[in-house]
Amino acid sequence: GAVVSQHPSWVICxxxxxxxxxxxxxxxxxTTMFWYRQFPKQxxxxxxxxxxxxxxxxxxxxxxxxxxxxxxxxxxxxxxVTSAHPEDSSFYICSASNRGGTQYxxxxxxxxxx
Amino acid sequence: GxxxxxxSEVTAVEGAIxxxxxxxxxxxxxxxxxxxxxxxxxxxxxSYNALDGLEExxxxxxxxxxxxxxxxLLLQELQMKDSASYFCATNSGGYQKVTFxxxxxxxxxx
Numbered sequence: 001g002a003v004v005s006q007h008p009s010w011v012i013c014x015x016x017x018x019x020x021x022x023x024x025x026x027x028x029x030x031t032t033m034f035w036y037r038q039f040p041k042q043x044x045x046x047x048x049x050x051x052x053x054x055x056x057x058x059x060x061x062x063x064x065x066x067x068x069x070x071x072x073x074x075x076x077x078x079x080x081v082t083s084a085h086p087e088d089s090s091f092y093i094c095s096a097s098n099r100g101g102t103q104y105x106x107x108x109x110x111x112x113x114x
Numbered sequence: 115g116x117x118x119x120x121x122s123e124v125t126a127v128e129g130a131i132x133x134x135x136x137x138x139x140x141x142x143x144x145x146x147x148x149x150x151x152x153x154x155x156x157x158x159x160x161s162y163n164a165l166d167g168l169e170e171x172x173x174x175x176x177x178x179x180x181x182x183x184x185x186x187l188l189l190q191e192l193q194m195k196d197s198a199s200y201f202c203a204t205n206s207g208g209y210q211k212v213t214f215x216x217x218x219x220x221x222x223x224x
Contacts, residue, residue, distance in 0.1 A: 043201060045214075046211060046213065046214075093157070105157050108155070108156045
């Protein structure tokens with residue numbers, strides 16, 4: 001089946017620093033990638049939808065200047081958490097959608113901001 | 115907007131059958147999916163219902179009633195490894211945006 005990877009799998013950073021998370025579709029071209037955030041014991045909340053070569057569409061309440069999304073190619077999307085704070089600590093999951101609309105989820109990135 | 119409600123927790127005995135319900139309120143409904151997520155892991159796709167009725171995949175079955183805005187996931191012959199969180203989800207929009215339900219934590223006990 002299709003494989004989506006994320007890097008890093010976990011990251012610990014100091015408050016105020018920026019963290020970049022990569023999402024790659026390894027064996028297919030992803031027309032659309034999605035970024036989710038999941039706090040402990042809660043559901044996955046969609047943050048933004050990104051299409052290759054265009055600006056991401058952010059969900060209501062998600063700060064686009066804080067969560068920068070770049071989708072430079074059909075196999076790579078990046079999420080940068082700028083000036084991270086402890087409340088940004090969460091599990092960030094990407095998914096990639098092929099032309100048929102099937103979504104494949106990455107393994108997630110656990111972010112801890114101290 | 116989209117809203118999908120599930121029971122927060124369910125406990126069942128190994129070998130038994132359990133049903134996890136999902137009621138939804140959505141605009142532009144295309145179908146109902148089910149995902150399994152183990153602690154610390156990413157969600158994995160289980161099943162998808164676009165039309166009313168029952169879809170069976172091994173020990174797991176999923177049901178949808180569009181007129182009732184309701185669906186359920188049925189797990190049979192429960193195994194300890196089935197202990198996980200289960201999410202119903204709908205997809206909508208031209209980009210197949212997925213909205214997840216509130217999630218049900220299933221605990222299988224011996």
